[in-house]
Amino acid sequence: MKGHLEDDENLYSLVPGKKLTLVVDAVEEDGSVLFSIGKVSGAQKITAAQHGNKAKRLVVGQKAKVVVLHVDLLKSHLHVSLDETLMMKTKYTVTAGSVHSAVVRHVGEEFAVVSLEGAAHLAAVPLACHYNDTFQFDSEKFHVGQKINVMMKSTSPDEYGLLLAVLSTSRSVKPIKPLVKEKPVIGELVTGTVKSVKPNNVVVSVDDNLVGAIHASQILEDAAEGVFPTLTLKIKQRVTCRVIGGRDVKTHRFLPITHPHLMKSILELSILPSLLDPKEKIPKLRPTSMYMPGEKVTCYVAKYNKQKQYLEVEITSEIHGRIETTPSIQVLQDMYELTQGCVTVGCVKSITPASGLEISLPFGIIGKASLFHLGDCYADSSVNNFTVGMFVR
Numbered sequence: 001m002k003g004h005l006e007d008d009e010n011l012y013s014l015v016p017g018k019k020l021t022l023v024v025d026a027v028e029e030d031g032s033v034l035f036s037i038g039k040v041s042g043a044q045k046i047t048a049a050q051h052g053n054k055a056k057r058l059v060v061g062q063k064a065k066v067v068v069l070h071v072d073l074l075k076s077h078l079h080v081s082l083d084e085t086l087m088m089k090t091k092y093t094v095t096a097g098s099v100h101s102a103v104v105r106h107v108g109e110e111f112a113v114v115s116l117e118g119a120a121h122l123a124a125v126p127l128a129c130h131y132n133d134t135f136q137f138d139s140e141k142f143h144v145g146q147k148i149n150v151m152m153k154s155t156s157p158d159e160y161g162l163l164l165a166v167l168s169t170s171r172s173v174k175p176i177k178p179l180v181k182e183k184p185v186i187g188e189l190v191t192g193t194v195k196s197v198k199p200n201n202v203v204v205s206v207d208d209n210l211v212g213a214i215h216a217s218q219i220l221e222d223a224a225e226g227v228f229p230t231l232t233l234k235i236k237q238r239v240t241c242r243v244i245g246g247r248d249v250k251t252h253r254f255l256p257i258t259h260p261h262l263m264k265s266i267l268e269l270s271i272l273p274s275l276l277d278p279k280e281k282i283p284k285l286r287p288t289s290m291y292m293p294g295e296k297v298t299c300y301v302a303k304y305n306k307q308k309q310y311l312e313v314e315i316t317s318e319i320h321g322r323i324e325t326t327p328s329i330q331v332l333q334d335m336y337e338l339t340q341g342c343v344t345v346g347c348v349k350s351i352t353p354a355s356g357l358e359i360s361l362p363f364g365i366i367g368k369a370s371l372f373h374l375g376d377c378y379a380d381s382s383v384n385n386f387t388v389g390m391f392v393r
Helices: 327-332
Strands: 019-027 033-035 045-048 063-072 077-081 099-107 111-116 122-126 147-152 163-167 189-197 201-207 210-215 238-250 263-270 300-305 310-314 320-324 346-352 356-361 365-370
Touching: 033 063, 063 099, 077 099, 099 122, 111 147, 122 147, 189 210, 189 263, 210 238
Parallel strands: 045 077, 122 163, 210 263
Antiparallel strands: 019 033, 019 063, 033 045, 063 077, 099 111, 099 147, 111 122, 147 163, 189 201, 189 238, 201 210, 238 263, 300 310, 310 320, 346 356, 356 365
16 A cells, blocks of 8 residues: 555545655645645645654645645545655564554544654554543643654554554563564474364464464375374474465454454464475475376365265365265275266265156266166156165165
């Protein structure tokens, strides 16, 4: 979202932190600047408040680079800042609960916009401590340019452009640490601690805010039949893994009504000895269309459906399947394709009294059995001997 604009911008698409280039329309005696609204459609007023010795000397008609602080949609008023420190790219990160020194940039009716010292982060600080805090003395009110200490409540501005913070009475200010990487990239080696062990996957904590998962297929090179590869790892064990992918999942850490779209990133990890060498390339995920009938694969049992009598299995964390456990299914052993004259097992898919049966056969094939092929001799209403879901030979 951030970046300098060349074309006209709409007021309703702006968020705090957006960089604009505007034309000075007037300069007030107190140093505040009024900008032309021609570049921002929908805006009725664009102002920038300046304070102290850092006030820029501008003339009417001059172009100036500004940063959006607050968009008042009810009044169609855009508040911006001319401070050059806010133009810098954000190369630092903050942690929740940390206390930082900040400068008040804008004071609204319900909250103030502040910038963290030493960074271009913008944060919103509520003016009231609680619902009954309806009156404040002049000495308690915020003023533009005032330095305060704030405690961070969020670490990402998301789509609103602002971090969340509250006024802090603590004097111990935590310096902002440089941001090295937001999250590991595919192919990178990471070290974590095993948090939980399940039959088909192991959860690993990489750091305080990052979690990874190791699937059973990514633990042993050659897993023997009847062995649980995940049992080779123990809780609190330190492991070195390689990142092979990642996915975003919904988290229930907060109430859905307050955070309906809150997602959490989970790393896909591998501890296969062949992949722990950084020089080895990460193999691409094999699509399901590349698996051929009759091919032998290693599966990991996930669940048994007693009612429908089949096993739910996993080949990888992304590819799942089913294995029928009906005794008559043994007929399919060593059968890789259906040929004329072969004996196989099918499942009755539908019954039509006037024509016969529609049968689901192995390898995704659908077959039909007419009324004349349901038995060795003719019998009235022979379809009554069959039901949908019934296995037939």
